[in-house]
Amino acid sequence: MNPDAHKLWAAPQWAFSILLALLGMLGPFSIDTYLPAFAGIATALNATPVQMQQTLSAYLFGFALMSLFHGSLSDSLGRRPVVLWGLAVFILASMGCALSQSIGQLIFFRAMQGLCTGAGIVVSRAIVRDMYPPSQAQKVMSQVTIFFGAAPAIAPMLGGWLLIHSSWHAIFWFLCGVGVVLWVANYRLLPETLHVDQRQPFHPRNLLAGYWKLGSDPRFLLLALASGVPFNGMFLYVLSAPVFLGESLGLPPEHFFWFFLLTIAGIMAGAWVSGRVAGKLAPRHQIRNGFAVMLGIGLLNLAANLLFKADVAWSLLPIAIFAFGWALMVPVVTLLVLDLHPERRGMASSLQMFIGSSANGLVAGVVSPLVMHSPVALAATSLLLMGIGLCSWTFMRRRWPEIG
Structure with missing residues (x-):
């Protein structure tokens, strides 16, 4: 934690949470806003459904790849420069998407969007722990999750409205405008939260040593799986929404x-x-409760789909309850990840995001197309993805009971 944290932000805590949440919301906005325009873009650019899926996969894999570096760069250069440069590149990539004349160009600029969008969410997690002690950081992380949670609900509505009243190009011009507003807001308001004494040397040997230290720590890997993979039990339904x-x-x-x-x-x-x-x-009890909610509703959802034909009267509620369980435990697991190696919080956030984003990309590109046409397969796969996280947490708790 920055020893001067109390001097860096004089406004109310909720205002700081909103600023960080807006950085995190850029990722969901970049995905969900253009989903309603899939068919329109495909027609305009003469693209196949597989090519349109590549615009999503390219973004997710770009996001995952660069997530490896956003946090480590912020550990050396500071949090603020990484956020501002990431937003600047996002603005340019969004302009490229809006001006694309072929599906190849759109896939390229979507990958470029993915490479820079992660700066906000990766670095914002490290900023929270720079500024607050553990219990207060959990409250702030929860506030960020609350505000962040509005993005996937608002984004498709905005995307659909823009498509109907303008064109698919307007969606990416809108994202460009969002990037400009965020850049100006963070340039004026975001303080540098990484104390100069806590910065890591910026040279390859030091970076490789940090990656090895985290990547070879089984506690880190298990916690990253416990936080990142269960999200896909819910994200699978989002990706499969048009068919489901x-x-x-x-x-x-x-x-x-x-x-x-x-x-x-x-x-x-x-x-x-x-x-x-x-x-x-x-923390361990809160994580247990979150997994208990997800496991219970996941089993109930699978049983219901096996016994009855999927119906809108009941099929949406289990997904909402699953989301409740995930949001109950994920702020706590994220903080445990960041506190395993306090001197490498930015890098820890990067690697955690990389693991989660890689899982997201795999689910988007491979798993979702295989199961989206069957409610039973969706329910079973959702339960399986949650089970990977649950097994990771259970094994870690037995091996290292002091964590949490």
Whole structure:
């Protein structure tokens, strides 16, 4: 923690949380805003469904790759420069997407977007721990998750509205404008939270030593799996939404927002509860409770899909409850990851994000297309993805009971 943290931000804590949440929201906005325009973009650029899926996979893999470096760069150069340069490149990449005349160009600029978008969410996690002690950091992380949770609900609505009233190009011009607003806000408001005495030397040997230290620590890897993989139990449904909602549940596109509203309500409620119990409930108990919610509702969802035909009357609620369980435990697991190696918090955030984003890219590019047409397969795969995180946490707790 920065010894001068109390001097760096004079405004209310919730305002700082909003600033950090807006940085984190850039990622979901970059994905969810253009999803309603898939068909329109494909028609305009004469692209196949597989090529359109590549615009998403290219973004996710670019995001995962560069996530390895955002945090380590911020450990050496400071948090603020990495955030501002990341936003500047995002603005240029969004302009490239808006001006694309072929599917190849769009895939290239989407990958470029992915390479820079992670700077906000990776560095913002390290900033929270720079500024606050553990229990207070959990409250701030929960507040960030609450505000962050609104993005996936708002983004598809904005994307659909822009597509109807303008064109798919307007979606990327909108993202460009969001990038400009965020750059100006962070240039004027975001303090440098990494104390000069806590900076790491910027040379390859030191960076490689840091990556080896974290990558060879089984506690870090298990915690990263416990936080990153269960998210895909919910993200799988988001990726499969056009088929799951339209074909399996028979919802018209104008009613898709109910799915996003319920899911985001679950995330925001879970994050709110997480913040309320910070400092009152041991981290390991809070994580256990989050996994218990996800496991219980995951089993119930699978059983219901095996016994009954998927119906909109009940099929959306389990996803919202699953989201509640995930948001209940993820702020705590994230802080445990950051505190394993306090001198490398930026790098730890990078590697944690890389593991989670790699899983996201794999689910988007491989898993979702295989299971999206079957509600039973979706429910079983969601439960399996959550189970990977649960097994990772259970093994780590037995091997290192002092953590949490």
